[in-house]
Amino acid sequence: MVNERDDASETPDIDPGLHWRIKDSFVKYVLRGAGGAYSVTDGADDDGAGTFFFPFASASRGDGGWVLSFGGDVRFSGHHGALFVPFTEPVIRLGETGGTLAIRRTVPEGSPADTERIVIAELTGEVPQRLGDALAWPAVTAQLTPAGVSLLGDAYPVGTLMDPLRMLIPAQ
């Protein structure tokens, strides 16, 4: 099994983690159409230009490919509380033939915590590139599962493209 491609020797000058616009049209809709807002907590961040950041937590590699875990919490709210869409602690399972993106199911503040994970997107298979001291997946295609459609208020059909996932982790 090919586990990585040796493409360059320079380590990119970006933090190890998941860099993801989530879905640009959704974010714009929340901020304009739904009169809403978002928060970034627990190590998550945004670059002010639409890309969200979930910090690298851990990685392991098995027969099925990589399991990449990230921290951080990005949550959208709007419509006076009717819209609440959290993206918390993403976990990516990814091999050469495909993968999944799961998030921790999260409930609004004040409700009992729910630690179940839900798979919100199917990923197209990718092998990482070796960039100096890092492994990088520059643009992984993600398509909504039924659970992802439900998370986003049934506004999109199953299979709708999310924005591509970009991951960088320390070389393992």
Ligand code: HEM
């Ligand atoms: C009071 C309740 C709501 C109203 C009145 C409402 C209204 C609308 C309207 C008018 C649009 C189309 C406008 C546009 O494209 O800019 C839209 C799109 C959308 N809504 Fe809502 N909505 C509500 C609740 C929700 C909730 C609870 C969610 C998610 C859990 C949600 C997710 C979406 C999404 C994902 C889109 C598509 C955005 C895009 O990619 O263009 N909405 N909504």
